[in-house]
Amino acid sequence: MRPFLLCQSARGCIKFRLAIRWLMVLVCLSCLPAFADDSARSQKRVAGLQVDVPAATAAGFEVAGVSDLIGNSESSSGIDTEIDFNIESATDAAEPVLEVVPEVPPEPMAIDSGYWIVSTENSPQSFDDSLPKFCAVVRRYEHCRGVRAASLGELLASLTPGIPVCIMVHGSFMDSPSVVPESAKTWQWLRHGAGGRPFQMIYFRWPSWKLPTALINIDIAVLGRRASRNGFYLASLLQQLPPESPVSLLGHSHGTRVISAAAHLLAGGSVEGFCLANRATEPTGQRIRAVFAASAIDHDWLNPGERFDRALSSLQCVLNLRNRIDPALLLYPMRHPGSRRALGLTGLTQADRRALGARSSQVRDLDVSESIGCRHIWPSWTAEKSIAHRASSYLFWPE
16 A cells, blocks of 8 residues: 555646646736737837837837846856757847948037947857857937947947946847837936936847747746856956956846856856956056846855856856745746746845855845735836935945
8 A cells, every 4th residue: 555655746846847737837828918019019119219110120129027037047067057059049030130220420419318228149159169159239329310330349448438328128028119118218217317427328139039938948048048148248248348348247037147147157167168358467546336127047156166256256246136926037037947046036045155254245145026026027127216226335435
């Protein structure tokens, strides 16, 4: 009788695990219509922002939700356990084709007249035996004028030394037509938090769009790896900024993985066996702070010996905005057996702080659960102006 009972118990356990996995997939798929509605509503709001609609298709926007966070099929040990997917084939063929807007001669511009959009859409998204090459696609958004084509040289020449540069990095599942309304919301949100202090904004767009499927873990695995790889391009951009200008990096969801990878590379780390080319061997004096919102990385990936263990060497400090009731982050540990909880859900644990030692003081956890509630997508954050105020010392470098 006892072996029979043990067998029955094992079968029940297997059935329970299968039921949980199917429930996770059904929850994700049931949310997709809502995300599509959000994207459609955002596109309809473009006219309200006085954006040049044809030019708006030259950027991208987040349709992030539960599927953005639930996993990336990687272990927290820093060793890649993912299937080697073809990253370039992950881009959904149904995504609208980008319309190239003719470049016009630059005009003198005020710091608060608009912002820059830097895209890695033309940069390699799958690595071969050569180092990744950053081929930036740059656009300028001017308030009441819309979007025009620009160049990286124009962007760099426009930056005022000493004025903070704030770089926003979005999360996964962003389609091309929607980045203009969402980046405009981000700009207004930052202006509200700045309280009149000057800053220069760059919206960093990476190819994160992929139509979610029933195999959601594989979708996230593809996009998680792509986020790490785009850390090379963010690091390359940071290397070209004026060292006199302090930098703040604002990341949402998988955007925090892009930032973590970039900071890790700048400090001499490697991602997928590649190191950053032309990395400065001597300190440049560049000052960088970071703000993580709904961070989709394992809570221990900044620890010694883990995936991004050199990241804190490049960052003065990190403000981790955690939401303990984020529905997507609650599913994050279910992406594969033995995976860790998300940094955006738990913050650093006591064990993490012991492992980090003195560096643990560089990371501050701030619970914003009451403000954000049971939500994950970035528009939920930009709707809360108070959070921009609470993060202002990290974003705008007050004296």
